[in-house]
Amino acid sequence: MNLEELKSFYPELNPLIQARLEKRVKMEGMGLRLYPYKFEKNTSAREIQERFANQGHELSDEVVRIAGRLMLVREHGKASFAHIKDGTGSIQVYAKLDNLGEARYGLWKELDVGDIIGIRGRVFRTKRGELTVSIDEFEILCKSLRPLPEKYHGIKDIELRYRKRYLDLIMNPEAQRIFTLRSKIVSEIRRELEGQGFLEVETPVLQSVASGAAARPFITHHNYLDQDFYLRIAHELHLKRLIVGGFEKVFEIGKAFRNEDVDAQHNPEYTLLELYWAYVDYNDIMGLTENLVHKVALNVLGKEVIEYQGKTIDLRPPWKRISFLDALKNEGIKIDVDKITKEEAYKIGESVGAEIKPDFPTGKILVKIFEKVCEEKLTGPVHIYDYPVEVCPLTKPHRSNPGLAERFESYIAGMEVANAYSELNDPAYQRKMFMAQLEERKRGEAEIYDYDEDFCEALDYGMPPTGGLGIGIDRIVMILTNAPSIKEVILFPTVSATQK
């Protein structure tokens, strides 16, 4: 391709890109193919580091073929060093006029940092002790046309790191570490649940009723059906339909979408694990939760006690269990949930500075008080159990205390990471709870558990007693990778479409 045509693709041409375009034209003019189809590798950077750990200063007999991105070039006239980075790590390579000859060494010197090359060479150790591949032959596998960020500082600009995550991954080993761990964590969760006989299923993202949680949904439109659909805000109600259908242990790991603000713990689309287990209650789910998180930490990190943002967190089961009311009592707030009036609750709420309105149901006020005075202090891991019944429309009422419901939330480092119930399976009571939610909507609440009559109909047929669990995968990954923000553990976090 000629230079003018190439340049026409780059309306915001800067001198660095222009230089590379010119280089490309020059190389293609020499008959080089800059975008060949494949390269036969026979090893990787990490494998070389491992297998040649005892290599001395002499060249190996074995010939290695590696490929990767050219980083950190240090030219010395008639010889030069560089690092090649591949999917496993990086390795130093050594190009020498004596080995390559005038023409090839000339081409070597034309390479840019960022180019992807394939190398055939032999391994040796330099005088300074670094394991190095001495290049016998190399070829360009992909010409890079944009300069990479600064080699030492990498990219620091948080916005750039999120918008152009590939640069973050190229430049920052920490990003590589986090996302590699994320994959391992998710796959370990799957392995563990499958080992316990859970079946992984997929349920719809496009739903005509967005329920199962209280959050504002995204709305989209189906042209053929000429109907609006919601993106799911939870997996819950479809998974419970599967329990009605006779499955006894199911789980789903998938995106949920909530049309809410973005902050360090919230991304509009996030990965939610939900599981349902027939014939057990929330006590069994507590055990499952702590064993799952503990086992994942142990198998992925090799640790049971971890550091998160300066806090030491011991994940070994059993986790501490504190009732919702005791958690309040520990902060000096004693409540008799059967006797307290809304006015009394409101007064306490005001005195601790909770964000409440007088027409909130009493239970909701209590939860706001809890979130204000207790949540942050729950370094955990800890299960907080038995919540006020009004905030648990999908939960069985407590077997011995009518003001409460059999729900628990697990907290680690002050973050809610799990939410679980003895699932409500009485269809009449379920309808009553949904109606109460609609009443709240009438009072102006935007976020409520929407009434799903089709789900209630499923319950009419009969769902066995069931324990259910939701775990925010992103938050678990944050904790296990010591990441301060949810955006650090989501490859492409939600950002405004405006280009920077």
Place this chain on the structure above:
RNA sequence: GGGCCUGUAGCUCAGCUAGGUAGAGCAAUCGGCUCUUAACCGAUGGGUCAAGGGUUCGAAUCCCUUCAGGCCCGCCA
């Protein structure tokens, strides 16, 4: 939705308090260097100071608006 902070070369950052010719390092280009490793040495080029408006003889700098992002609060159970 409220408060605070940030935006200067491809990247990392100075310069802004107190208005007066736009700076450094890396990267690039040219030259030198056959065991370097953030290689080194010499030279050169590179800017809509986020955008728009205002104040001023003069604005990267002061003021206003907008855009993008971060932190905290609210909301997201």
